Structure formats: C-alpha cells, structure tokens
Amino acid sequence: MNILFIGFSLRSNAGGIERYLSTILKQLKKRGFTIFVYVMHDADQDPDFIYLNNEVKKIKFFDRFLLGFRIGNHLRKKGIKIDLFFCGHILLFNRSELISRSIGVKYDLFVYGIDCWGNRFREPLHQMKSLRKVISISSFTTEQVRKQEFGGEIIYFPPLVENLPERIQHNISHDKIILLTVARLDPNEMYKGHDAVIKSLKSVQKHFSNFEYWIVGRGKDMDRLKTLANELDLENEVKFFGFVDDVKLAEIYEQADIFIMPSRVSLDPNKLEGEGFGIVFTEAALYEKALIGPDTGGSVDIIDHNINGLACDPTNTEQIATCILTLVNDPALRKRLGENARNKVLNQFTINQFDQYFNPILQ
Incomplete structure (x- = not known):
C-alpha cells in the first residue's frame, strides 16, 4: 500500500x-x-x-x-x-x-x-x-x-512514546525537592507557564524553602525568566540547564521529584495559545513523576486529577503553589501519583498501542 x-x-x-x-x-x-x-x-x-x-x-x-x-x-x-x-x-x-x-x-x-x-x-x-x-x-x-x-x-x-526508560532509579539521594519543567523557551510560547511557576514559588517559600526549580530547554525567553527569578530573589532556587542531550535529560528526569508545566490556554482568535497535547508529561510519567499541569487544553488527556497528578488553573499562581505544597508535604502521594502516571502512559500512550489508533484510519 x-x-x-x-x-x-x-x-x-x-x-x-x-x-x-x-x-x-x-x-x-x-x-x-x-x-x-x-x-x-x-x-x-x-x-x-x-x-x-x-x-x-x-x-x-x-x-x-x-x-x-x-x-x-x-x-x-x-x-x-x-x-x-x-x-x-x-x-x-x-x-x-x-x-x-x-x-x-x-x-x-x-x-x-x-x-x-x-x-x-x-x-x-x-x-x-x-x-x-x-x-x-x-x-x-x-x-x-x-x-x-x-x-x-x-x-x-495521540503522540506515542517510543523509547521507554531502561531503568527507573528510586530514592536518588538529594536534600532538596526538585521541581522540573522541560520545554522550549520560545518568546512565542510563553504560555508554557515557566513564569507562573516562578511566581508561585514565592508563596511556596513561605512554607517550604528546601526546593529547586529546574528548567530544561533553550530559547530567547530565558533572559526574561532569569530576570523574573532575580526580581523575586529566587536566583539560587531557579536553575537553567539550557539544551541537554538525551542521556543528560534522562538523568534529570530521574533526579526530579515533581514535573510541572501549567500551560495556559486561550481560545481568543486574536491570541490563540496552549498545549495541543503536551508529550513531555508522558515522558515525565515514564519516570514515575507526579504531574502538575493545567485543568484545560490537550494535556487533560494525560493528567487525571488526584489519580496521577494534580490539575490547576494555570493562571492562578496560588493554586499552583497549593499543588506544589500538597506534593512536597506528602511523599506517599507523590509516589502513588507517579506510579499511576507511568501505568497510564504504558497502557495508552506508547508505540505498543499504535495499531489500535491507526486501524480506524484505514476503515
């Protein structure tokens, strides 16, 4: 054919x-x-x-x-x-x-x-x-x-993951809770929510200060985000990794405790923005990371609130902070959500499910 x-x-x-x-x-x-x-x-x-x-x-x-x-x-x-x-x-x-x-x-x-x-x-x-x-x-x-x-x-x-992690390391020794976002830092894609996370960390810091926020990705929006972190006195907590290769990215996923990307959605015809799907959520889930994401947009296919992650209003920094603190303060919940996230991806979003999605196209 x-x-x-x-x-x-x-x-x-x-x-x-x-x-x-x-x-x-x-x-x-x-x-x-x-x-x-x-x-x-x-x-x-x-x-x-x-x-x-x-x-x-x-x-x-x-x-x-x-x-x-x-x-x-x-x-x-x-x-x-x-x-x-x-x-x-x-x-x-x-x-x-x-x-x-x-x-x-x-x-x-x-x-x-x-x-x-x-x-x-x-x-x-x-x-x-x-x-x-x-x-x-x-x-x-x-x-x-x-x-x-x-x-x-x-x-x-949906997008299907091909390369499953060869290993998942648990209980990696570090003395801080690591929040992680993996996304391009493109000025045309500021809806990804890096800025909302950084702003929410000021509220988090009032209750818990032993954390770092790791940002992986390159692009011209990095300077704006660095400036924001500096203005909020978070320059020591927010770490920028830029572009990393697949080996390094796997190491970063393994070290992280929480994957967070509260992508904003706008259906205003003059300012359309938002995640079509959010494949990075599936990648993070394979490493058994608890997910924090938006309650609207394409990523709702992945995140089931209180089952494999927490969904929030991506425009509400206090909600984002609450989600972070909920997971920071409950290691057992983080573990359960992370395990459920991985299981969902394995059952629905890997290349093993390719034929079930493709066969209806042939009919």
Whole structure:
C-alpha cells in the first residue's frame, strides 16, 4: 500500500509536531507501507521515505497555486497509485485539494492545537471538498474542531512514546525537592507557564524553602525568566540547564521529584495559545513523576486529577503553589501519583498501542 504525505517538515529533532508525524510514518514503513513525502522545508532527507521533492522541484511564487497539480501530475505520469493520502497541516489544505483532484484520492488532515482552534478550522472548511477524515492529536482539539461545525469523522491519535526508560532509579539521594519543567523557551510560547511557576514559588517559600526549580530547554525567553527569578530573589532556587542531550535529560528526569508545566490556554482568535497535547508529561510519567499541569487544553488527556497528578488553573499562581505544597508535604502521594502516571502512559500512550489508533484510519 502506498501512502502520500505532504507537510512542512519531518525532521524528528525539529519539534513536537515533526516528531509526532515522523513517528507515525516510520511505524507505517515498518508495517510494509511505502511512504512518499513532499515537505516544504526540510533539506535533510530520511532514508525511510521517498521524497518527491527530488523530482518535483519548487518554483518560487508559483507553488502556492501550482504545486498540488505538479505533485499529482508527477504521480500519475510515474504510474504511482496512492492508497492513503495525509495532509500534515491545515495551511497546506489548498495544495492537498489540488493533489486529490489530480490523483482521485481524498486526504486525511492532521490537526494539533492552535492551528485549528478558534475559527481556524471553520473558515476554510467549505473549501475542503476532498477532506475524508480529520486526525486529532487530543480530545481537547477534537472538541474544538467539533465546535466549528465539522460533522465528519475525527480519529483520535495521540503522540506515542517510543523509547521507554531502561531503568527507573528510586530514592536518588538529594536534600532538596526538585521541581522540573522541560520545554522550549520560545518568546512565542510563553504560555508554557515557566513564569507562573516562578511566581508561585514565592508563596511556596513561605512554607517550604528546601526546593529547586529546574528548567530544561533553550530559547530567547530565558533572559526574561532569569530576570523574573532575580526580581523575586529566587536566583539560587531557579536553575537553567539550557539544551541537554538525551542521556543528560534522562538523568534529570530521574533526579526530579515533581514535573510541572501549567500551560495556559486561550481560545481568543486574536491570541490563540496552549498545549495541543503536551508529550513531555508522558515522558515525565515514564519516570514515575507526579504531574502538575493545567485543568484545560490537550494535556487533560494525560493528567487525571488526584489519580496521577494534580490539575490547576494555570493562571492562578496560588493554586499552583497549593499543588506544589500538597506534593512536597506528602511523599506517599507523590509516589502513588507517579506510579499511576507511568501505568497510564504504558497502557495508552506508547508505540505498543499504535495499531489500535491507526486501524480506524484505514476503515
């Protein structure tokens, strides 16, 4: 069976969406599918995929209108029959429409978060004549698409963890409670909630001072967060690690006691923001970390309040502080929530569940 994918990128080291799509296509390759791809941005090419970019060269200024026809014509001339067609981003639906008309195969559209929240799905919906199914990364995103009057089939397909930790170390010797956030420090993604955590730590400090807040990730927002920590006299408690490799990241996850990322959500069409899913929560859960996250957005698929973590209003720093203190003061609760978090991920969000999520797409 031949699969066609059109998207912006498949570089697995580029970001969460790229890793998500690359993982899905690589699993399909392992299952015997032939994967044809056309990507708008990648220079490096993955040997698992057949890149149509090599033969359908980009033509500046014209590709917005002609690229879809050119890809479709190329496939027809080569006698390549496409059985399943994926559009990797709603911004590429126009090109996918043209390809569909050319090859006679409808496409399935991947949706994630702010790409389709607000009115961003409703506005082009009447133009998506060849749309077959929508593949949604989370329940929250599914709900947002439904609210925009889409009456077709939506397939739930969350990100799946491939590499499980080889070991989990318990009772690592350190004399402080370690709070951890792993996320890019991008000025365009300030909704991740690093600043809210830092602000909440002033309240935490009144009741418990033996803690550190570790921030892993790089980006231009680091200076703002460092300034905030300094203004609140927390420069000794807030530690910035920048980018770390996978080995170091595993060590950091093991040393942490609590994983926290109170990502804010806004459905204001003029300021859409929020987690489409929050795969770092699943990564932390595999290390049996108790989770603190928002009570809205894509990560609610992962966090069950008082079962495997604590959910809070991400705009309320006092609520965040209360969640932190609850876990700081109750080691048994931290342990129980962490164990439950790992069990949920193992049962629902690993590559072992791939076929159960993918099979409905084939139907």
